[in-house]
Amino acid sequence: MPTLHIDHLNKSFGDNRALNDMTFSVNPGEIYGFVGSNGAGKSTTMRIALGVLSADSGQVRFDDTPMNDDIRRRIGYMPEERGLYGKEGIADQLTYFGRLHGMSGKSAHDSATSLLEQLGLGERAGDKLDDLSLGNQQRVQLAASLIHEPELLILDEPFSGLDPVAVEVMSRMLTERARQGVPVIFSSHQLDLVQRLSDRVGIVARGSMVTEGTVDELRMSGPVRFEVHTPARGWYPEGTQLVSETDHGVVLETADPANDQQILQAAIAAGPVHAFTRLIPDLTDLFREVIAA
Structure with missing residues (x-):
């Protein structure tokens, strides 16, 4: 699996400097906790990596290759603002998202069925999204980011609002993907969870990387x-x-x-x-x- 490189990103919105030379990397098989206060630049960084926003300067690379549309199709993204269809059946829309990523109908359906079983939603496959609790809707959103077996996972506040059981389920699935070599980056305000789950942590403030390292390195510093x-x-x-x-x-x-x-x-x-x-x-x-x- 490739390494994600965030290389000297700068971004301003009018007079507001959102990113200031943001730089870090996420290695294959690594879970990277990306933490900071609201407005620190976490979501902006992730959106630039996905191509939702463009940087004023700097570059996002997958190994030595600048980020492009082909690479983005191989990324699993879970946005902070959830984006699924409330009136559609969850298995059907997961299959649809899989096909958008180039999967065959059968492969997408099989992947959706497997993910829903792993997330404890196998019996709800035919239900509409709006019929699920907010926590279960979030599990479906995670499944949408995993449906195409991505080579990189970018997750913006994936644990927000989840009960402890759902947190454990999601943590286990992210850990399993990392063990398969997938680089995983996630943001969260739940720092106890970041400490437990992350291999490395980056702390950002005012659009800049303030400090980063393993959890032990940071705590001993x-x-x-x-x-x-x-x-x-x-x-x-x-x-x-x-x-x-x-x-x-x-x-x-x-x-x-x-x-x-x-x-x-x-x-x-x-x-x-x-x-x-x-x-x-x-x-x-x-x-x-x-x-x-």
Whole structure:
């Protein structure tokens, strides 16, 4: 499978700079979490990749080939604004979308039937979309993006409004596609889910990529803080900063994680130590700090 390259994209809408040198890549078999506040540029980036919008400058490539209509037919796209037909049967319209991607009628029908079974909607295949709950409609939208066995998946807020069972079903299907070598990029405000599902994460703000890396890399790049459960106070060694203080103990920040033994020894010298832990921020905490900075 090819690699998706977003290469120095710039886009303005009037005086509003939506993208500012946006650059990143999504590798084969990788699930890439694309996160940022509303208006950060996530949807604009995805729409340029799909050809819905044009960039003012920069390029989208599939390996070394600039994005073109032939490549776009091999992409599975799930837009934030859902676009299926409410009065049509779900299996019929999935078959229709498959045929638009060049599949035969039988292949498209077989793929639609299989996807609906995997999504727990096999018994609803003949129902109209409007007869389904919003969560089930979203499952059908995912099936529409997968109907033609795409070589790249671009999903804009695919988990929005889903119950926990539906989240697990969708997560499993995306993970399966990644295991088959498909590059997967998705945006989401559910950062706990992004942390659990993504191989790499890119955090964007004001149209630019602020930081990216594996979840572990990003979490370890946060401030170096240690929580010490001790009744002692005022013992903090040089090079540390007091972050917070409770009845149980203190949280100290230091520039160097190798200072852990120095901090522990100073605490022991001052009094009893009941617990000593490095505090590694989760993605939600890191996101707040990155955006605030």
